[in-house]
């Protein structure tokens with residue numbers, strides 16, 4: 001094991017071994033990565049205020065509670081003024097950065113609205129608030145327009161880098177095309193975004209080897225940021241039919257932490273988010289992720305009224321807290337994990353800065 005902790009790079013077999021660890025060996029692995037990562041990256045953790053501003057979606061991913069075909073999902077779309085106020089809240093509370101997320105739409109009413117919103121947020125926060133967006137697959141022209149309007153990071157999760165598995169969790173059609181998704185990631189990089197992706201861990205039919213391949217995919221793609229967490233089934237989705245072959249929730253949680261630690265070894269200078277889904281399984285889930293490799297946390301600052309409706313999975317935590325409660329609770333949690341908050345810092349991915357010679 002010790003030899004794996006100092007290797008320059010790791011093979012598929014070595015990663016599979018680390019991802020599948022259990023018991024005392026696993027404890028040793030996680031603790032060692034935690035210590036090593038403080039030495040290289042320091043103790044700083046960065047806040048990204050998360051605004052899930054709309055759950056209207058034109059797509060039909062088999063695992064997602066807000067998929068187009070789920071008629072039981074209560075749809076909402078927060079008005080621009082409320083989004084700008086949430087951004088001002090993030091700025092005043094020294095979050096440094098904001099994440100705007102919604103279901104996927106690519107009509108011009110939507111894309112132009114986002115362009116104007118980005119400009120308005122930049123203006124309302126003196127250009128000081130960093131903006132990450134997570135708005136799915138778009139044309140190069142739209143990605144470029146949003147970049148020029150002020151967004152500088154983009155999250156587009158691949159969910160699984162294994163094509164066969166991808167089509168077990170998405171319909172195999174033009175709207176859910178595996179190659180398109182990869183091309184979108186490449187386009188985002190070409191434009192100059194700090195580019196993030198991620199996967200779900202513990203999907204039905206998924207193997208340790210496929211998870212190891214996911215980590216190698218992040219490295220091959222030269223990704224700057226990763227957000228990944230346990231798969232949590234939603235009753236009103238097609239994937240729920242496979243609930244009986246899922247790993248127990250605790251195993252999905254444990255393997256998620258193993259994945260974070262293994263990725264930290266493989267890519268020491270990227271940003272890794274402590275996904276909210278971890279907390280849905282273990283109340284201290286995100287803090288544990290911070291101990292073992294994650295360095296970004298995303299307090300939910302979506303106006304509380306709508307938070308319960310953005311349920312990609314069920315039992316999502318913190319859906320009934322106001323933004324201030326969420327922020328206070330997280331500050332304490334970060335300190336409990338032995339980390340420090342980088343207040344008012346964008347917290348750019350060091351990997352990106354190294355590749356580009358500067359932050360954007």
Ligand code: SF4
Pocket residue numbers: 057058059060061064065066067068102103104136312
């Ligand atoms: S995962 Fe994203 S794109 Fe897929 S249905 Fe859910 S919100 Fe839409």
